[in-house]
Amino acid sequence: MPELTQNQIAKLSQVSQATVSRVLRGDPRVNEELRQRVLSVIEKHGYVPDARAQSLRSQRTGTLGLVVHRSPKQLARDPFFSALIAAIIEFAGKAGYHLCVDAARAVQSRQAIYEELLRTRRVDGLILVEPQTQDERMPRLLEEGFPFVLIGRYEPTDAVYSVDNDNIGAARTATEHLIRKAHYRIAYVSGPRGVFVCEDRYQGYRQALERAGIEPSSDLVAWGDFSEEHGYRAMSRLLSLPNPPTAVLAVDDLVAVGALRAVKERCRAVPQQVAVIGFNDSPFCNYVEPPLSSIAVDIRALAQIATDLLIRLIEEREVHQRRYIVPCQLVERSST
Amino acid sequence: MPELTQNQIAKLSQVSQATVSRVLRGDPRVNEELRQRVLSVIEKHGYVPDARAQSLRSQRTGTLGLVVHRSPKQLARDPFFSALIAAIIEFAGKAGYHLCVDAARAVQSRQAIYEELLRTRRVDGLILVEPQTQDERMPRLLEEGFPFVLIGRYEPTDAVYSVDNDNIGAARTATEHLIRKAHYRIAYVSGPRGVFVCEDRYQGYRQALERAGIEPSSDLVAWGDFSEEHGYRAMSRLLSLPNPPTAVLAVDDLVAVGALRAVKERCRAVPQQVAVIGFNDSPFCNYVEPPLSSIAVDIRALAQIATDLLIRLIEEREVHQRRYIVPCQLVERSST
DNA sequence: TTGTAAGCGTTATCAC
DNA sequence: GTGATAACGCTTACAA
Numbered sequence: 001m002p003e004l005t006q007n008q009i010a011k012l013s014q015v016s017q018a019t020v021s022r023v024l025r026g027d028p029r030v031n032e033e034l035r036q037r038v039l040s041v042i043e044k045h046g047y048v049p050d051a052r053a054q055s056l057r058s059q060r061t062g063t064l065g066l067v068v069h070r071s072p073k074q075l076a077r078d079p080f081f082s083a084l085i086a087a088i089i090e091f092a093g094k095a096g097y098h099l100c101v102d103a104a105r106a107v108q109s110r111q112a113i114y115e116e117l118l119r120t121r122r123v124d125g126l127i128l129v130e131p132q133t134q135d136e137r138m139p140r141l142l143e144e145g146f147p148f149v150l151i152g153r154y155e156p157t158d159a160v161y162s163v164d165n166d167n168i169g170a171a172r173t174a175t176e177h178l179i180r181k182a183h184y185r186i187a188y189v190s191g192p193r194g195v196f197v198c199e200d201r202y203q204g205y206r207q208a209l210e211r212a213g214i215e216p217s218s219d220l221v222a223w224g225d226f227s228e229e230h231g232y233r234a235m236s237r238l239l240s241l242p243n244p245p246t247a248v249l250a251v252d253d254l255v256a257v258g259a260l261r262a263v264k265e266r267c268r269a270v271p272q273q274v275a276v277i278g279f280n281d282s283p284f285c286n287y288v289e290p291p292l293s294s295i296a297v298d299i300r301a302l303a304q305i306a307t308d309l310l311i312r313l314i315e316e317r318e319v320h321q322r323r324y325i326v327p328c329q330l331v332e333r334s335s336t
Numbered sequence: 337m338p339e340l341t342q343n344q345i346a347k348l349s350q351v352s353q354a355t356v357s358r359v360l361r362g363d364p365r366v367n368e369e370l371r372q373r374v375l376s377v378i379e380k381h382g383y384v385p386d387a388r389a390q391s392l393r394s395q396r397t398g399t400l401g402l403v404v405h406r407s408p409k410q411l412a413r414d415p416f417f418s419a420l421i422a423a424i425i426e427f428a429g430k431a432g433y434h435l436c437v438d439a440a441r442a443v444q445s446r447q448a449i450y451e452e453l454l455r456t457r458r459v460d461g462l463i464l465v466e467p468q469t470q471d472e473r474m475p476r477l478l479e480e481g482f483p484f485v486l487i488g489r490y491e492p493t494d495a496v497y498s499v500d501n502d503n504i505g506a507a508r509t510a511t512e513h514l515i516r517k518a519h520y521r522i523a524y525v526s527g528p529r530g531v532f533v534c535e536d537r538y539q540g541y542r543q544a545l546e547r548a549g550i551e552p553s554s555d556l557v558a559w560g561d562f563s564e565e566h567g568y569r570a571m572s573r574l575l576s577l578p579n580p581p582t583a584v585l586a587v588d589d590l591v592a593v594g595a596l597r598a599v600k601e602r603c604r605a606v607p608q609q610v611a612v613i614g615f616n617d618s619p620f621c622n623y624v625e626p627p628l629s630s631i632a633v634d635i636r637a638l639a640q641i642a643t644d645l646l647i648r649l650i651e652e653r654e655v656h657q658r659r660y661i662v663p664c665q666l667v668e669r670s671s672t
Numbered sequence: 673t674t675g676t677a678a679g680c681g682t683t684a685t686c687a688c
Numbered sequence: 689g690t691g692a693t694a695a696c697g698c699t700t701a702c703a704a
Contacts, residue, residue, distance in 0.1 A: 005696090005697055005698085006697065006698065007697075007698095015674080015675085016674070016675045016676075017675090017697090017698085018674075018675060018676075018677090018699085018700080019673090019674065019675075021698065021699060021700085022674090022699095022700095024698095025699080025700095029673060029674090030673070030674080031673060031674080034673090034674085048451055048455035048456055049456060049697080049698075050392075050456060050457050050696085050697055050698070051456035051457060051458045052388050052391050052392045052397065052457055052458075052696090052697080052698095053392055053680090053696070053697035053698040053699090054697080054698060054699080055388050055680095055698095056386075056388045056389055056392055056680050056681070056682090056696090056697080056698075057679085057680055057697080057698050057699050057700090058680090058698085058699070059680080061388065063436070063458070072422040072423060072425060072426035073422070075418065075421075075422035075425075076415075076418055076419035076422040076423065076635070077415075077419075077619050078418075079412075079413075079415060079418065081418060081422075082411065082412055082414075082415065082417060082418025082421070083412035083413075085411075085418070085421065085437070086408040086409075086411035086412040086417075086439065087408060087412065089408060089411075089437055089438065089439050090408035090439070093438065093439070098436055098438065098452070098453070098458065099436065099437055099438070100399070100434050100435065100436050100437075101421070101425055101435055101436075101437050102425065102429065102434065102435070103422065103425050103426065103429070115384055116434070117434070119384035120384055120385060120386060120387035121386050121387060121388055122387045122388075122399070122434065228619075228622075254619075257623045260623075261623075283413050283564075283590075283620075284619075284620035284623055284624070286564075287593045287596075287597075287620055287623065287624040287625075288620075288623040288624060288625070289623075289624070289625030299412070341680095341681055341682090342681070342682070343681075351690080351691085352690065352691040352692075353681095353682095353691090353692095354683090354684085354690075354691060354692075354693090355689090355690065355691075357682070357683065357684085358689095358690085361683080365689055365690090366689065366690080367689060367690080370689085370690085385681080385682075386680090386681050386682070388680090388681080388682090389680070389681035389682040389683090389696090390681080390682055390683080391682090391696095392680090392681080392682070392683095392696050392697070392698090393681085393682045393683045393684085393695080393696055394682080394683070394696090395696080673704105674703100674704085675702105675703080675704075676701105676702085676703070676704090677700100677701090677702085677703095678699105678700090678701085678702095679698100679699090679700090679701100680697105680698085680699090681696105682695100682696085683694105683695085683696090684693100684694090684695085685692105685693085685694080685695095686691100686692085686693075686694090687690105687691090687692080687693095688689100688690080688691080688692095
């Protein structure tokens with residue numbers, strides 16, 4: 001490999017290494033003849049600067065870190081994350097940054113990942129996806145003043161920079177939509193308790209019920225995880241209730257698909273007997289039978305705001321607005 | 337931020353900075369008392385080494401690069417990539433490596449990305465996914481001896497380290513399966529020409545036809561891209577042929593779902609009148625109607641072999657076997 | 673305008 | 689055993 005350094009370029013060009021550096025940095029006060037000489041040598045030998053040395057000196061790595069909180073297995077199954085990662089790569093790339101992705105498997109490894117990426121100065125800043133209500137890293141990150149942005153929410157909301165879907169509003173809209181369609185026994189099949197998305201969507205669901213004067217029933221709320229299996233089991237249980245729901249809001253499309261399966265297995269007509277709404281508007285919503293109504297979250301907007309915000313934070317150390325909310329939209333298909 | 341360096345630890349411990357380094361590297365010949373003193377200072381102040389400085393010195397970054405060849409948009413839609421990325425993160429992480437992901441949008445940016453990652457020494461090695469038959473980077477990478485591994489294929493096959501699905505065998509198996517089910521007008525809806533996966537699957541398809549004595553017809557082969565839309569359009573066209581196919585092998589599940597839509601739109605029964613097989617065994621295969629038979633590719637195996645191979649290449653510079661093939665498996669559901 | 677030299681935070685090779 | 693000291697490749701005062 002042609003491991004060329006500025007020093008070698010300098011010798012080949014018969015100038016000092018500092019001059020090579022100046023030429024590369026576009027310093028105006030360098031003689032045109034020398035500049036040309038250096039440039040032609042660089043051109044000829046194909047010099048590329050060493051990013052490590054540059055960043056050691058400049059204290060900037062040009063890399064962003066992305067840490068997600070799901071196991072590789074969950075990651076692999078959930079289209080939300082692939083879309084998010086893809087969009088972040090895109091926007092980071094446009095701004096001249098690279099992206100280092102890590103998945104925090106177990107809770108105890110979170111600390112490790114944050115240490116490994118930020119404190120080792122591998123990255124200039126961090127994007128954290130969906131922190132939990134209890135997240136030990138947050139206080140430390142805040143205290144040490146590292147640049148980081150959350151996709152999701154953390155309490156107190158204005159302590160951190162964060163971008164989030166309007167989960168409360170979206171769940172309320174979806175539930176109101178079901179209510180308008182004359183459903184009043186509406187179930188909410190959720191993910192884990194203590195995860196903000198789940199709690200927020202729950203809150204929106206409750207708000208819609210309350211506004212419509214419907215008595216919320218804890219029988220109709222099922223907490224679990226983000227899997228299709230959970231959706232299936234929870235919905236099966238709900239349908240065997242003495243007074244089963246006629247509609248269900250799922251926290252996730254995967255969960256909704258599971259619920260859909262349970263409904264169809266019991267030969268209930270969708271949407272006539274049971275209506276189903278999912279979340280995320282995943283690509284497969286169009287392909288399931290019947291096509292699944294879903295709340296579309298604007299993943300690209302989420303990614304763009306988070307990335308731009310983080311870069312501004314890195315480059316300017318301070319940004320006025322701390323909390324950004326991206327609106328969602330109900331995409332109605334045949335399941336409602 | 338507590339930007340602690342070995343130097344500061346040294347002063348606090350009242351030893352030389354070299355001793356701090358020795359303690360950290362576990363050098364045996366250091367006095368136990370000093371070692372304890374240093375360790376307690378490190379413990380107390382929470383020192384973390386600077387990865388950039390380390391790698392500048394050691395010539396290793398501890399980071400792998402992953403470059404995929406699809407646009408962020410395609411990336412976002414295709415579950416194959418999220419699964420692959422997730423698995424690579426997992427295996428790289430287990431081996432103590434981080435992962436830097438980049439997407440090569442346009443052809444001309446490929447060169448740039450390779451330069452940016454490898455030659456700037458941001459990463460120790462590269463995993464390239466699905467190179468094209470014409471890939472300008474390959475000769476340069478080879479010539480300069482950079483450690484890299486392909487997921488996919490490149491000609492001549494034994495010039496590069498690569499891991500691949502048994503695409504030829506899998507397509508042959510799938511086609512033979514259709515033939516056994518008494519289909520003899522079998523279509524192949526492919527992705528782009530010149531992409532190895534597409535060409536290889538085409539070859540397997542042809543082999544099966546030839547072995548069964550069925551005359552291949554170019555009318556029944558549709559080249560296009562990896563989109564659902566292409567699957568739909570191609571299949572629509574095929575079905576309006578005077579002598580339409582009774583079965584279709586799609587290069588991809590997304591394409592297969594598009595084909596399925598075209599078939600259902602024309603009210604042909606699946607699988608009675610038209611059988612459909614996809615590729616990748618994506619999560620949504622279970623959710624479409626009817627559930628889609630698909631060739632399961634072992635993404636985790638692909639990721640594991642590629643990652644381990646690359647790491648061996650980085651750490652040992654030479655590995656015996658250059659080409660690895662991962663078998664696939666037909667997962668039969670209701671569409672065949 | 674150009675070159676010399678001091679760092680950036682490590683690791684590794686010297687003497688002592 | 690331990691402490692200076694020289695790299696690693698780059699940026700940037702400071703000198704000339």
